[in-house]
Amino acid sequence: AQSVTQLDSQVPVFEEAPVELRCNYSSSVSVYLFWYVQYPNQGLQLLLKYLSGSTLVKSINGFEAEFNKSQTSFHLRKPSVHISDTAEYFCAVRTGSGNTGKLIFGQGTTLQVKP
Amino acid sequence: GAVVSQHPSRVICKSGTSVKIECRSLDFQATTMFWYRQFPKQSLMLMATSNEGSKATYEQGVEKDKFLINHASLTLSTLTVTSAHPEDSSFYICSASSPGFTEKLFFGSGTQLSVL
Numbered sequence: 001a002q003s004v005t006q007l008d009s010q011v012p013v014f015e016e017a018p019v020e021l022r023c024n025y026s027s028s029v030s031v032y033l034f035w036y037v038q039y040p041n042q043g044l045q046l047l048l049k050y051l052s053g054s055t056l057v058k059s060i061n062g063f064e065a066e067f068n069k070s071q072t073s074f075h076l077r078k079p080s081v082h083i084s085d086t087a088e089y090f091c092a093v094r095t096g097s098g099n100t101g102k103l104i105f106g107q108g109t110t111l112q113v114k115p
Numbered sequence: 116g117a118v119v120s121q122h123p124s125r126v127i128c129k130s131g132t133s134v135k136i137e138c139r140s141l142d143f144q145a146t147t148m149f150w151y152r153q154f155p156k157q158s159l160m161l162m163a164t165s166n167e168g169s170k171a172t173y174e175q176g177v178e179k180d181k182f183l184i185n186h187a188s189l190t191l192s193t194l195t196v197t198s199a200h201p202e203d204s205s206f207y208i209c210s211a212s213s214p215g216f217t218e219k220l221f222f223g224s225g226t227q228l229s230v231l
Contacts, residue, residue: 004158009156036222041224043119043121043221043223102149102161103159103220107156
């Protein structure tokens with residue numbers, strides 16, 4: 001069975017500092033990996049995903065994540081955070097292709113960006 | 116982009132009553148919808164998967180007679196919590212997918228259910 005572990009429940013950081021949100025997964029088969037973000041009072045939004053190809057994937061707002069198969073990790077990073085990045089971040093894994101696979105979520109990490 | 120509307124955002128009900136939560140895809144046809152439940156400080160747990168026009172597939176441990184799911188059209192799925200009890204209090208989130216949006220799910224904003 002697949003599982004996802006987000007090692008940090010809360011990550012406080014000052015504005016313009018770098019940040020890393022950690023995510024490890026376990027699966028015996030090939031997986032697709034995702035990071036979702038949930039801003040206050042909003043639904044989850046896809047931030048970035050790894051399906052195949054380059055192990056480093058990037059979002060339009062400066063986040064990036066690297067798929068590391070040997071360490072079964074998919075950590076999320078940003079070199080300089082903004083106040084507006086304050087949100088809940090969920091790592092997720094999915095097996096199967098197309099729209100049939102089920103998403104398994106981690107526990108979530110609250111990123112708190114302080115001025 | 117695609118939008119999923121979930122209603123209501125918050126509901127308070129008495130123990131023993133039933134509550135219906137609606138999930139609508141506003142600008143696409145959602146062939147598959149997923150219902151999740153989230154407890155405070157915990158991850159989203161998949162409850163069931165529903166495909167339009169067929170019975171929902173429930174995850175292990177989820178009571179199908181307690182959590183009734185209907186996906187009668189390509190734009191609407193409903194979750195009814197029957198005879199709700201305080202332990203059913205939770206945050207419920209729906210998500211929808213479509214063949215036109217491969218590998219992408221769209222999430223509703225969630226419903227906070229509080230059973231007194």
